[in-house]
Amino acid sequence: QINTDPVDAPTTAASGSTAPADLVQQLQDMGFSEDQARRGLRETQNNVERAVDWLFSHPDDGSTPMDSEEGQLQSALAASLQEYEGEADDERPPKYRLVAAINHRGSNFLCGHYVAHILIDGRWVLFNDRRVLETPKPALGSAYIYFFRKENPQ
Numbered sequence: 318q319i320n321t322d323p324v325d326a327p328t329t330a331a332s333g334s335t336a337p338a339d340l341v342q343q344l345q346d347m348g349f350s351e352d353q354a355r356r357g358l359r360e361t362q363n364n365v366e367r368a369v370d371w372l373f374s375h376p377d378d379g380s381t382p383m384d385s386e387e388g389q390l391q392s393a394l395a396a397s398l399q400e401y402e403g404e405a406d407d408e409r410p411p412k413y414r415l416v417a418a419i420n421h422r423g424s425n426f427l428c429g430h431y432v433a434h435i436l437i438d439g440r441w442v443l444f445n446d447r448r449v450l451e452t453p454k455p456a457l458g459s460a461y462i463y464f465f466r467k468e469n470p471q
Contacts, residue, residue, distance in 0.1 A: 418460035
């Protein structure tokens with residue numbers, strides 16, 4: 318039997334309330350600014366999982382982490398996709414090259430941290446929030462998502 322009793326709509330926490338510092342820090346560790354973390358927690362009654370979802374679903378509010386590295390990555394990926402627009406039909410089988418991988422570090426998908434390994438000018442580069450460094454032997458075998466670029470047949 319379906320419960321048809323009325324339910325009160327969730328209310329947003331009062332604007333003067335403060336989010337617990339440990340929850341704000343969790344969101345900052347994922348790449349959000351302190352203001353973004355506080356706003357997301359305020360909008361979701363201090364629920365970290367819902368706050369992440371809220372922040373990513375409100376990009377027009379400036380609530381997604383857009384570090385300069387991420388903006389550069391998005392531009393590079395968009396440019397690489399445009400390279401193959403209008404490519405003539407070719408009967409030869411295509412070849413693909415691994416150009417990036419996203420790894421998850423944590424006990425499960427609900428907690429942890431994501432990092433990206435990207436092939437730039439023949440070198441693998443690790444993007445970890447604000448830390449970017451070259452890594453000669455990236456952990457590609459355990460990646461969560463792989464990105465390939467179609468190469469022109471030769």
